Amino acid sequence: MMALLEVQGLTKHFDLSGDILGRLLHGEKILKAVDHVSFAINEGETVGLVGESGCGKSTTARLITRLIAATAGQVYFQGREILSLPARNVREIRRHIQMVFQDPFASLNPRMKVLDIVGRPLTLYQGLKGVKKTDGVVELLELVGLGSDCLYRYPHEFSGGQRQRIGIARALAPRPKLLIADEPVSSLDVSVQAQVLNLFRELKQKLKLTMLFISHDLNVVEYLADTVVVMYAGQIMEVAPVEQIFKLPLHPYTQGLIASNPTPESFIEKPPPTLGGEVLLPLNPPPGCRLEPRCPLRVERCKTIEPLLEEKRPRHRAACHEV
Numbered sequence: 641m642m643a644l645l646e647v648q649g650l651t652k653h654f655d656l657s658g659d660i661l662g663r664l665l666h667g668e669k670i671l672k673a674v675d676h677v678s679f680a681i682n683e684g685e686t687v688g689l690v691g692e693s694g695c696g697k698s699t700t701a702r703l704i705t706r707l708i709a710a711t712a713g714q715v716y717f718q719g720r721e722i723l724s725l726p727a728r729n730v731r732e733i734r735r736h737i738q739m740v741f742q743d744p745f746a747s748l749n750p751r752m753k754v755l756d757i758v759g760r761p762l763t764l765y766q767g768l769k770g771v772k773k774t775d776g777v778v779e780l781l782e783l784v785g786l787g788s789d790c791l792y793r794y795p796h797e798f799s800g801g802q803r804q805r806i807g808i809a810r811a812l813a814p815r816p817k818l819l820i821a822d823e824p825v826s827s828l829d830v831s832v833q834a835q836v837l838n839l840f841r842e843l844k845q846k847l848k849l850t851m852l853f854i855s856h857d858l859n860v861v862e863y864l865a866d867t868v869v870v871m872y873a874g875q876i877m878e879v880a881p882v883e884q885i886f887k888l889p890l891h892p893y894t895q896g897l898i899a900s901n902p903t904p905e906s907f908i909e910k911p912p913p914t915l916g917g918e919v920l921l922p923l924n925p926p927p928g929c930r931l932e933p934r935c936p937l938r939v940e941r942c943k944t945i946e947p948l949l950e951e952k953r954p955r956h957r958a959a960c961h962e963v
């Protein structure tokens with residue numbers, strides 16, 4: 641089966657050296673925010689992308705949607721490479737790959753009514769106007785659990801959870817083939833988080849949505865994802881079906897994440913080793929494994945040889961010399 645989205649060797653370097661003087665005085669500073677990231681999403685599948693703050697999750701999403709330019713790598717969408725497409729074709733891609741953002745307030749225009757926020761993509765992509773547009777918006781609002789009483793109201797009149805529902809309705813309006821949700825519940829109250837997550841799960845079933853669901857929270861990912869991609873310091877550490885990730889995490893980083901995850905559900909028989917130390921900022925990273933300074937399993941070669949993401953079990957890949 642051909643994947644709907646296939647990411648190959650996706651890389652983003654941020655040059656933090658500053659001007660020429662800064663470069664001369666302090667040397668080159670390259671932040672490898674996303675470094676040779678490869679994964680695929682099949683049609684109807686939800687991939688959960690997890691990792692601590694700063695590991696490159698949002699940058700990965702922004703690269704895929706071409707909000708920023710990649711340093712290297714390819715992204716195939718329905719078999720077609722999209723990073724090399726000319727700028728004029730980007731709109732077409734954006735129609736099919738829609739995003740839901742973390743902060744629904746910042747991402748909704750405060751001066752537009754819900755009718756226009758959700759209706760704009762209907763006009764833009766399907767040419768709907770007037771009553772047809774209104775009907776389309778009402779249908780989308782229903783889909784996300786809101787009523788037609790919302791049509792003529794502004795974003796500030798809604799609660800955080802409702803605003804996120806509006807953001808979801810807007811993202812669904814162009815009938816995207818892929819939805820990328822970047823921490824869509826992390827700005828919401830805990831009680832509201834569960835409701836919005838439920839909505840995502842409902843939509844996934846009802847619309848057979850294909851999703852890239854980004855979260856720093858393993859519990860959230862466990863609830864929604866079919867496949868989990870674990871990132872650390874710009875690289876993928878482990879990829880596996882969701883049950884495998886929780887039942888048999890192979891990578892010491894994933895084991896550490898699960899160990900520090902405060903839920904009874906993620907109980908595992910043998911307590912995994914915990915990770916000490918600080919999250920590594922991949923600034924001019926050393927040649928070996930990026931987890932090495934924090935890793936309980938580290939051996940000599942981890943300092944110098946970068947472990948590749950390899951199939952360790954069926955459908956289960958990890959980047960570690962010691963597992």
Ligand SMILES: Nc1ncnc2c1ncn2[C@@H]1O[C@H](COP(=O)(O)OP(=O)(O)OP(=O)(O)O)[C@@H](O)[C@H]1O
Pocket residue numbers: 654671673691692693694695696697698699700856921
């Ligand atoms: N425009 C930029 N210029 C320089 N550095 C950047 C830029 N955008 C992101 N970064 C850096 O790249 C790294 C990855 O950032 P990114 O936002 O992708 O992380 P994240 O995994 O989404 O984190 P969070 O969980 O906090 O949202 C971070 O160290 C960040 O500071």
Ligand SMILES: [Mg+2]
Pocket residue numbers: 697698699822823
């Ligand atoms: Mg982010």
